Amino acid sequence: MPQPATPHATTDTPAAVGSALAEEQAALDAAWSRRATVLDDLEATLAAARPEDAAARARIVRLRGRRAELRQADHGLVFGRLDGDDGSVRRLGRVGLPGATEDDEPLVVDWRAAVARPFYTATPVDPQGVRRRRHVRTSGPEVVGVDDEPLDGSLDDSGLVGEGALLAALDERRTGRMGTAVATLQREQDDVVRADARTPLVVQGGPGTGKTVVALHRVAYLLFALPHLAERGVLVLGPSTRFLDYIAQVLPALGETAVVSSTCDTLVPGVRPTRAEGRDVAELKGRSSWLPTLRRFVASLEPDDGPLALALDGEEYTLPAARVAAARRAAAGAGSYHQARDRVTDRVHELLVDAVADRQAELLARAEEGFEDVLGQLDARLAASDDRALHTGATGSDVDGVLSEADLDALRERVAADRQVAATLDAWWPRRDAATELARLLHDADLLADHGHDLTAAEAARVAAEPTGEGWSSSDVPLLDALADLLGDPEEAGPGADDADHDGVFVAGRAAARRDWAYGHVVVDEAQELSGMQWHMVVRRCPTRSVTAVGDIDQASSAHRQTDWGEAVSDALGDRWRRADLTICYRTPREVMELTGPVLRRAGSRNDPPRAVRSAPVAPWWAEADDATWPGVVADAVAGMAGRYEGGTVGVVAPAARLGALRDVLPDGVPAMSATDAKGLEWDAAVVVDPDGIAAEPRGWNGLYVALTRCTQELAQVAVGTL
Numbered sequence: 001m002p003q004p005a006t007p008h009a010t011t012d013t014p015a016a017v018g019s020a021l022a023e024e025q026a027a028l029d030a031a032w033s034r035r036a037t038v039l040d041d042l043e044a045t046l047a048a049a050r051p052e053d054a055a056a057r058a059r060i061v062r063l064r065g066r067r068a069e070l071r072q073a074d075h076g077l078v079f080g081r082l083d084g085d086d087g088s089v090r091r092l093g094r095v096g097l098p099g100a101t102e103d104d105e106p107l108v109v110d111w112r113a114a115v116a117r118p119f120y121t122a123t124p125v126d127p128q129g130v131r132r133r134r135h136v137r138t139s140g141p142e143v144v145g146v147d148d149e150p151l152d153g154s155l156d157d158s159g160l161v162g163e164g165a166l167l168a169a170l171d172e173r174r175t176g177r178m179g180t181a182v183a184t185l186q187r188e189q190d191d192v193v194r195a196d197a198r199t200p201l202v203v204q205g206g207p208g209t210g211k212t213v214v215a216l217h218r219v220a221y222l223l224f225a226l227p228h229l230a231e232r233g234v235l236v237l238g239p240s241t242r243f244l245d246y247i248a249q250v251l252p253a254l255g256e257t258a259v260v261s262s263t264c265d266t267l268v269p270g271v272r273p274t275r276a277e278g279r280d281v282a283e284l285k286g287r288s289s290w291l292p293t294l295r296r297f298v299a300s301l302e303p304d305d306g307p308l309a310l311a312l313d314g315e316e317y318t319l320p321a322a323r324v325a326a327a328r329r330a331a332a333g334a335g336s337y338h339q340a341r342d343r344v345t346d347r348v349h350e351l352l353v354d355a356v357a358d359r360q361a362e363l364l365a366r367a368e369e370g371f372e373d374v375l376g377q378l379d380a381r382l383a384a385s386d387d388r389a390l391h392t393g394a395t396g397s398d399v400d401g402v403l404s405e406a407d408l409d410a411l412r413e414r415v416a417a418d419r420q421v422a423a424t425l426d427a428w429w430p431r432r433d434a435a436t437e438l439a440r441l442l443h444d445a446d447l448l449a450d451h452g453h454d455l456t457a458a459e460a461a462r463v464a465a466e467p468t469g470e471g472w473s474s475s476d477v478p479l480l481d482a483l484a485d486l487l488g489d490p491e492e493a494g495p496g497a498d499d500a501d502h503d504g505v506f507v508a509g510r511a512a513a514r515r516d517w518a519y520g521h522v523v524v525d526e527a528q529e530l531s532g533m534q535w536h537m538v539v540r541r542c543p544t545r546s547v548t549a550v551g552d553i554d555q556a557s558s559a560h561r562q563t564d565w566g567e568a569v570s571d572a573l574g575d576r577w578r579r580a581d582l583t584i585c586y587r588t589p590r591e592v593m594e595l596t597g598p599v600l601r602r603a604g605s606r607n608d609p610p611r612a613v614r615s616a617p618v619a620p621w622w623a624e625a626d627d628a629t630w631p632g633v634v635a636d637a638v639a640g641m642a643g644r645y646e647g648g649t650v651g652v653v654a655p656a657a658r659l660g661a662l663r664d665v666l667p668d669g670v671p672a673m674s675a676t677d678a679k680g681l682e683w684d685a686a687v688v689v690d691p692d693g694i695a696a697e698p699r700g701w702n703g704l705y706v707a708l709t710r711c712t713q714e715l716a717q718v719a720v721g722t723l
């Protein structure tokens with residue numbers, strides 16, 4: 001909700017406020033008018049553009065992107081102003097707008113441009129050439145407020161940038177969808193947004209520290225600052241489809257479309273987990289040690305060493321073991337089982353051609369020594385083939401040498417097309433389907449014991465005891481992904497296939513449909529939930545390891561055992577990754593954060609809790625109920641909150657076992673969910689039902705920490721006990 005102008009420091013009289021508002025209104029009017037002109041020009045250019053070649057198509061995509069960005073910029077077209085020590089004035093907005101002529105300074109600087117950075121990072125101690133920072137609050141085309149911060153040391157440094165604008169933004173009612181924060185990003189957040197993309201970055205931050213905000217603004221920044229990333233697109237991974245829905249508006253509102261969002265469960269095209277499984281099995285299957293297990297398993301699928309018998313035109317040829325082994329050694333560096341297979345079978349074809357040629361040369365040599373009957377045999381054999389070029393029709397002495405180059409080419413083609421040869425090679429080195437092979441491995445305790453060196457016999461038996469034929473579980477998906485990667489595409493066209501249909505224009509649907517798409521950057525939200533195998537799945541989608549992971553290790557609820565980031569990521573990211581910390585909580589009021597200290601300790605936290613910047617309008621409160629009355633008590637609490645936060649949102653978090661009963665008593669539009677599902681979400685007011693019950697769930701103290709930190713204004717806890 002727009003706030004009235006806040007008199008602040010240099011704008012401390014009504015007259016000064018009035019004149020600041022008028023000045024900013026004139027600037028905003030000019031920006032709206034320039035945006036309309038730029039959009040008209042773009043429409044005309046697009047109407048005339050023809051997608052004749054790849055370059056023209058790429059240009060059209062860029063222009064459309066720019067059009068989308070400009071159209072989206074209704075809110076916050078201008079949101080800030082920097083007055084320099086040198087008398088310069090620079091206005092900042094959600095998108096850049098050019099000046100009247102090419103020589104003029106931009107009318108509005110894009111928030112992602114390097115010159116905009118002091119807006120987020122200048123302080124009285126380090127003013128970076130800025131005399132005054134002004135936050136301009138707008139409602140569409142109208143300026144509704146200004147907040148000025150002189151950076152000359154005349155104001156105490158609260159540690160917050162644009163405190164008035166920030167607190168106003170934080171006090172707004174929650175709509176159930178996340179909004180953008182370009183105008184009020186804080187210094188430590190901006191450092192993450194603009195961090196070098198070449199080193200994997202892991203951002204630890206407590207609840208409400210803006211990890212999701214930062215991750216999404218980082219995507220927008222990277223696509224702006226590193227246009228080559230846009231060609232490969234950015235993958236955003238979230239914990240659930242509910243969460244993806246919650247954040248869905250942010251990137252389009254920032255004008256970004258080169259983005260695919262997904263959960264780890266839905267990353268493999270055509271595969272959706274449908275089977276629930278126990279946490280013990282999920283933990284076993286999530287371990288990184290499955291990668292060497294799967295490698296050993298795939299190696300075992302290759303044929304044993306030995307001679308290879310093939311038949312062509314009714315003749316038997318046995319390729320010696322040493323030659324076959326040499327062919328396999330030559331293919332040892334091939335990326336996958338199927339690539340190796342394709343390379344080795346090509347080589348085997350050559351060996352067979354050699355063998356045929358050698359035998360013919362031998363027969364000819366013997367013929368020349370006068371064995372007419374042998375020549376007859378040769379002629380009969382050649383006549384039996386469908387290869388006219390090889391059919392010399394010769395009898396006796398008019399055959400005078402080995403095969404010509406043309407003969408050899410024709411023979412090669414014939415060997416490559418021969419069905420019997422193909423069938424023998426298919427049986428020798430079969431094409432394999434990842435799903436079939438994984439199901440076979442997972443349900444065979446002996447195979448698991450052979451290859452899964454890190455599993456105890458009891459663990460292998462536990463994995464193998466899972467039901468067969470009931471679909472995949474969530475922890476099967478990364479195994480399937482890893483195995484599909486090790487096997488490679490059975491029909492793969494070879495290295496470079498990835499780029500065959502890529503003309504520099506990112507199309508989200510095309511990338512999402514490919515398991516092997518290499519993204520320019522991957523952002524992982526709620527990264528503490530990823531198992532070791534899921535981390536490998538992430539890295540597989542970004543071989544350059546340009547990854548930003550944000551999360552709170554203290555909110556982890558999934559089955560894996562990692563309790564610090566090193567343990568969680570080093571298998572997949574190695575030791576090259578960098579950590580950043582977010583320390584200020586923008587969501588949860590101070591009074592609520594104070595309640596979380598003991599919970600965090602019980603959760604085994606090693607992190608300092610974040611510093612809350614807001615206070616609650618209503619102190620956190622308790623209600624008590626017994627096993628019969630609790631649903632009614634929760635419903636009453638929700639009804640009171642719905643009245644107090646009209647136009648806002650109320651949510652309920654409860655132990656999984658109580659959710660069914662709750663859904664019957666809650667009004668439509670009030671979500672009730674487990675702590676696991678509440679991760680990343682927020683409401684104006686939250687009711688936490690049966691906190692003891694939540695704490696008793698697996699990783700329950702972490703879950704309770706999540707539950708308690710979802711509200712922006714009011715928290716109620718309903719204890720369920722014997723009254």
Ligand SMILES: Nc1ncnc2c1ncn2[C@@H]1O[C@H](COP(=O)(O)OP(=O)(O)OP(=O)(O)O)[C@@H](O)[C@H]1O
Pocket residue numbers: 166169170178179181184185186189205206207208209210211212213214552555586587679680681682
């Ligand atoms: N700089 C900012 N300006 C305005 N609002 C902000 C800013 N940073 C964070 N917020 C708001 O604070 C709230 C919490 O942010 P966000 O959800 O990104 O936190 P989080 O660290 O991901 O939380 P969680 O750990 O619970 O998932 C959101 O409403 C977000 O819009």
